[in-house]
Amino acid sequence: MFKRSFLLLLIAGLVLAGCNINLVTPAPTAVPGQGTLKVAFLDVGQGDSILIQAPDGKTMLIDGGRSTDLAETVIIPKLKEWGAPQVDVLIPTHPDQDHISGLAGVLEGYPVKLAALTGQAHSTKIYERLLTDIRDKNIAALQVRTGTAIPFDPAVKIEVLNPDEAAVNSDDTNNASIVIKLTYGTTSFLFTGDAEMPANKAMLDRGADVRSTVLKLGHHGSRTSTTEDWLKKVQPQLGIISAGKDNSYGHPHPEVIAALEKLKIPYLRTDEHGTITVTSDGTAIHVTSEK
Numbered sequence: 001m002f003k004r005s006f007l008l009l010l011i012a013g014l015v016l017a018g019c020n021i022n023l024v025t026p027a028p029t030a031v032p033g034q035g036t037l038k039v040a041f042l043d044v045g046q047g048d049s050i051l052i053q054a055p056d057g058k059t060m061l062i063d064g065g066r067s068t069d070l071a072e073t074v075i076i077p078k079l080k081e082w083g084a085p086q087v088d089v090l091i092p093t094h095p096d097q098d099h100i101s102g103l104a105g106v107l108e109g110y111p112v113k114l115a116a117l118t119g120q121a122h123s124t125k126i127y128e129r130l131l132t133d134i135r136d137k138n139i140a141a142l143q144v145r146t147g148t149a150i151p152f153d154p155a156v157k158i159e160v161l162n163p164d165e166a167a168v169n170s171d172d173t174n175n176a177s178i179v180i181k182l183t184y185g186t187t188s189f190l191f192t193g194d195a196e197m198p199a200n201k202a203m204l205d206r207g208a209d210v211r212s213t214v215l216k217l218g219h220h221g222s223r224t225s226t227t228e229d230w231l232k233k234v235q236p237q238l239g240i241i242s243a244g245k246d247n248s249y250g251h252p253h254p255e256v257i258a259a260l261e262k263l264k265i266p267y268l269r270t271d272e273h274g275t276i277t278v279t280s281d282g283t284a285i286h287v288t289s290e291k
């Protein structure tokens, strides 16, 4: 559970931001259809995997971590825990292996209704397998660009803020990440994949409203994604970093942690706190973590 100092920081941060928070232990049980949105930032080591369950019970899986076994060990158990009969929307943010490797097992072991992806050209075995699996299993595929409407619970607003066509046509995978802003009531989440500064700038240049209650920091807390200026644009009340313990990239970078602390933005890290679950009733967020 949270260290006391963190708990105080979190409460102080949210009070300062004029927001209401409840820290509940153990995690509140949300019954689909009764008004709770659940977002789990799964502990998949160095990589990303985020499972979302809308108030109507629909599920969205953004990314699947860096190894195939994560489907069986982490992702599918969470789907079962939440009583989800299927993945309604699967979003591989970009072709990098630390985001898509676990998806093969999900496609193998669980029904998936729709895959929303950019289709960026990238020739790795794991990416080709993902595209082949989607095709062979006759899963509906939606090509995603800025502004694409992704079907989900109508009570939840899903906006695609990135990428545009030019980003998809480049060979830079990180900056062609699908970036989703999810809004439920007055609470919102920004899921950034591995988007870095060029993508952040592109979103702002397109006039995107990036302000969000919860920010999943881009690229595992890399200095190439998060700056003080970017944090001032997003104005998150909670930052989430998905990174592996002692990873070889040095994620999250010390400059990013310093910027979060300077701006008094509370943050949680999967490498320290395990799976982090944020629930929203449409007006307040509740945060729980495994460790």
Ligand SMILES: [Zn+2]
Residues within 6 Å of the ligand: 047, 048, 096, 098, 099, 194, 219, 220
């Ligand atoms: Zn990554």
